[in-house]
Amino acid sequence: MEHELKEFIKKCDIAIRLEDFDSLMNYYTDDAILVIKPGMIARGKEEIKSAFIKIAKYFNNSLIPTQGEMIILEAGDTALVISQTLLVSDKNGSEYSMDRRATYVFKKSRQGEWLCAIDNSYGTDLINE
Numbered sequence: 521m522e523h524e525l526k527e528f529i530k531k532c533d534i535a536i537r538l539e540d541f542d543s544l545m546n547y548y549t550d551d552a553i554l555v556i557k558p559g560m561i562a563r564g565k566e567e568i569k570s571a572f573i574k575i576a577k578y579f580n581n582s583l584i585p586t587q588g589e590m591i592i593l594e595a596g597d598t599a600l601v602i603s604q605t606l607l608v609s610d611k612n613g614s615e616y617s618m619d620r621r622a623t624y625v626f627k628k629s630r631q632g633e634w635l636c637a638i639d640n641s642y643g644t645d646l647i648n649e
Contacts (some may be wrong), residue, residue: 586608
């Protein structure tokens with residue numbers, strides 16, 4: 521049986537592709553962080569939403585994220601997801617890799633829903649920056 525976070529992440533990818541950033545914010549904790557690019561982090565839903573709008577524009581409003589192989593390590597109300605994240609866009613010459621080894625941290629809410637607390641599509645590549 522597949523872990524429920526795989527379906528959750530798929531919903532997030534669809535919201536990004538559709539640029540439905542209001543719905544996307546429902547999948548984040550209030551104090552979440554998003555690694556926009558190495559050295560640049562958005563904090564909280566307002567900054568994350570603004571960052572996704574700018575990211576969409578950077579990719580000519582054509583960004584399609586998908587997940588490849590995924591490992592989920594769960595302990596209580598916390599889960600670490602290590603995922604092959606693939607980005608497709610009609611933008612030529614992005615300075616960032618479109619095939620990433622992402623790391624995501626999820627927390628379970630009091631209602632039992634998973635929410636993303638740390639969204640780092642660059643994974644351990646941040647160490648190299």
